[in-house]
Amino acid sequence: MDTSGTLEEAFGRLHSTGPERDGWLSNHAPMVAEALSTRGRAGAVHHWLDLYRDKLEEFPDPVAPVTDDNWPSALGDPHRAADWIDYFSRALAEHPWRSVLAVWWPRLLPGIAAGATHPVIRVGHAVRALGAEENEPRLTELAHGLGYWAARYQPVSGIASVPGARTAADALDAVPPIAVGPVGFRARLDAVHRLPVWAGEVTGPDAARDRLTELVRAATHRYATHGHGQPTMLVHAATAPNAVLRALDALPRELWVPSLHAAWTASAAVTAMYAPDEPVTYTPSARLTAEEVLERAVAHGDEHVIKFTDTALDVGDETALVAAVRAVEISEPLV
Template sequence: MDTTDTSYTSGHLEEALDRVHASGPEREGWLSNHAPMVVEALTAHGRAGSVHRWLDLYQDKLEDFPDRIAPVTDDNWPSALGDPRRMADWTDYFSRSLAERPWKSVLAEWWPRLLPGLYGGATHTVIRVGHAVRALEAHANAPRLTELAHALGYWAARHQPVTGLVELPGAPTAADSLEVVPAIEPGHVGFRNRLAAVRRLPGWAHDVTDPDTAKERLTELVRAATHRYATHGHGEPTMLVHAATAPNAVLRTLDSLPRDQWVPSLHAAWTASAAVTSMYAPPAPVAYVPPARLTAEEVVERALAHGDEHVIKLTDTALDIGDEQALAAALRSVELSEPLT
């Protein structure tokens, strides 16, 4: 993805973010607002002219911004962490912080605090931050800084750690380690209940201590999880997208973080991807051959025409990888998902 493309600095993204920021980060008490992530992804891939039309279709899924309760401060923030009632308060806190300090300084301070809780909002919290960071790295301005404040605020309010996992033997590669992730017991409904049922996960890449190696292994994980969607996405076409997009959000953020945060970021991303795999993996894979060999541009067009937010975001990740199997995974998501109408 070439963020020097003039479409990425055309002003369309800023207009779309201004529209989105009047809305809250969730609807119906839990479901994430995907609009800021999708409009960033479309703009990043040269489709800035389509963001308002897509937002018009998505508009009915937006709800008003939540009410404020009490200010979050440097002294009382631990008591507000993980409290979804405080979404507006957290957004205000990060808006103030980003007005006073460089955005990378704020991110570096809060990333290690938030990273253990990246499961919040079904991992959409860290995914939204990843999109915001990519936009800022391309061109920093007020609407993009506001988006980072909203994204970090959402993550802080929905902060949800996972503890007590039993580590199982893994495999040398990310792909093989995902293959040995045990599925949770049947009968659990909903992301939070399924997440609570995850008890055992294989370890992977625990021997990594070097930041550059951590980045290489994280890239490997994103590629493996994306490829896997083509043959396993039928297990849950929407939720299994996050096995790839959550670690990719972490990968996108690495270069904006201090290098000493790269290794723990790898470990957190692996656990999240493996947990989602455990929660939604199908009993068996299916062979998948795409109906045609399409270019990356053609795959983007199909995803945009389909319109589903998860299809667009998986396509965005697939284009980061760029190989034929990744593009096949994006096409598979088009086939498995209900279109946005």
């Protein structure tokens, strides 16, 4: 665990900025700062933030307070991001963070695809940070993540089930791609009408954790051969379910099964939206260690590459590292 205080300093820089820019593109800086700090690269955090600062916008103006009584009317209103962040800041000052998370996780989970899955990913990073050390900047980061999720809440509905497969890898292969046409995440999400059934028989929390772990591994591995479909967006097929996996231990066990099913919906939907016409065979030029792969990702600098590499390191096997190298090779660098 990094004890330098760098992550707290980074959050201090970032909590005066908004969760989005240019209308709805996500602010990835808090997530990258947490990933770098967790992976022993705290020394790179402030330099990376300096490179990224032109992509940050000022914190949005409040509209009207969100309360315990009126919150349903504010759910899914992106203009209320400041109001939602203030609401969660107050809730986390008054109650243990795990209690707040337990109340709001099932409320927000149907909107897991909100903001191109970035809100749940930001929450997953915040939960990991709080699991390592609890302090005010990290609690504030959770408030920002939950507030962003509530403001961008967008449920996935109207999806018919199609035959799936027993393994996560085969189920992802069975995902039918959407018809070519829609541009933008929200339009593509509206075009997702069919997804395979997977893990529907899971009823126990331990089995749900096992299946979620399998899904993260399968989606990470799949990027090596399918990431060229859309190098940036397809990382979320792995990083979104991994954010859910990171949150499990902070949640009541009765929420683990619905968390698995929501994570599958998010991962499968992203797969449907950005699937390439054909997979490719990919062989890296050299076998790299985990440290070498991380070093390449940090030097590359792209926020999605760093976060995907962070997930690949969680998976930890050689195929996951190969997928991370693939992300480095096919993604545009930060500068």
